[in-house]
Amino acid sequence: MTSPSSDTASSAVASSGSAVLPAAVGVFGGGRMGAGIAHAFLAAGSDVTVIETSSETVEAARSRIRRILDRAGTTREFTVTTDPSALTGCGLVVEAVPEDAALKARVLATVAAHAADAVLATNTSSLSIDSLAAGLADPSRLLGLHFFNPVPVSALVEIVVGARTSPELVAEARAWVETLGKTPITVHDTPGFASSRLGVHLALEAMRMLEEGVASAADIDTAMTLGYRHPTGPLRTTDLVGLDVRLAIAEHLARELGPRFEPPAILRELVAAGHLGRKTGQGFFTW
Numbered sequence: 001m002t003s004p005s006s007d008t009a010s011s012a013v014a015s016s017g018s019a020v021l022p023a024a025v026g027v028f029g030g031g032r033m034g035a036g037i038a039h040a041f042l043a044a045g046s047d048v049t050v051i052e053t054s055s056e057t058v059e060a061a062r063s064r065i066r067r068i069l070d071r072a073g074t075t076r077e078f079t080v081t082t083d084p085s086a087l088t089g090c091g092l093v094v095e096a097v098p099e100d101a102a103l104k105a106r107v108l109a110t111v112a113a114h115a116a117d118a119v120l121a122t123n124t125s126s127l128s129i130d131s132l133a134a135g136l137a138d139p140s141r142l143l144g145l146h147f148f149n150p151v152p153v154s155a156l157v158e159i160v161v162g163a164r165t166s167p168e169l170v171a172e173a174r175a176w177v178e179t180l181g182k183t184p185i186t187v188h189d190t191p192g193f194a195s196s197r198l199g200v201h202l203a204l205e206a207m208r209m210l211e212e213g214v215a216s217a218a219d220i221d222t223a224m225t226l227g228y229r230h231p232t233g234p235l236r237t238t239d240l241v242g243l244d245v246r247l248a249i250a251e252h253l254a255r256e257l258g259p260r261f262e263p264p265a266i267l268r269e270l271v272a273a274g275h276l277g278r279k280t281g282q283g284f285f286t287w
Contacts, residue, residue, distance in 0.1 A: 022091025030061025034096035036151025087115040121145040129162035129189040139164040191256035203234040235284040239277035
């Protein structure tokens with residue numbers, strides 16, 4: 001386990017002109033998203049601590065973050081541990097565990113207990129900020145920081161504001177995102193926020209078109225990349241996000257917003273068969 005001194009981290013943040021960033025940032029969860037978020041703050045000069053659940057996942061997270069740093073040509077030390085008390089002293093902790101409301105609520109409660117002065121952020125792509133804040137003693141310190149996959153090259157961060165989120169915190173979060181070299185948008189807490197609601201709706205319609213034989217997956221995607229200048233088509237994006245993740249979000253949105261978000265049969269069938277996209281090698285495309 002490696003960790004820079006707090007003095008080194010603080011001076012790195014200041015010398016890079018990134019004084020608005022917390023000198024110490026925690027990330028709870030070192031999967032693909034968590035590793036990308038950790039890299040973003042490391043590259044900007046913060047001292048980063050990542051919390052994982054076991055010795056095996058600690059090693060996997062450390063390797064994942066190190067690979068991202070190596071690809072970016074960045075040399076930074078960081079900490080990966082199973083001990084949440086290592087978050088003590090962090091100015092910001094970002095929760096980046098799977099999209100499960102009960103799990104996220106437990107993680108946020110744990111973080112709040114160990115990082116009493118930290119701003120709490122959740123990387124949820126669709127779950128209610130107000131519901132997640134309900135179990136916290138101070139819900140004003142929680143907001144959504146929805147990073148996009150892959151984090152290192154994605155330009156957007158969606159800042160999601162709950163009913164009790166501090167307005168001062170929202171302004172501070174926008175400054176953090178800009179310091180990371182990304183563009184913030186601010187949305188109010190509503191099912192799917194802005195990005196997931198629009199993105200999932202487009203992807204579900206593309207799936208229905210594929211089911212109906214309107215066109216091939218490649219041609220449907222090309223219609224959007226060349227016709228509308230989307231960088232990636234909706235079906236390939238679903239493969240990148242993970243079909244299981246898209247299914248869970250669609251089911252949540254269908255419950256909250258109605259049947260227009262009901263997942264098509266093709267999505268359920270692919271997930272049931274274990275074809276989850278790039279991470280398994282097969283989804284709407286072969287990887």
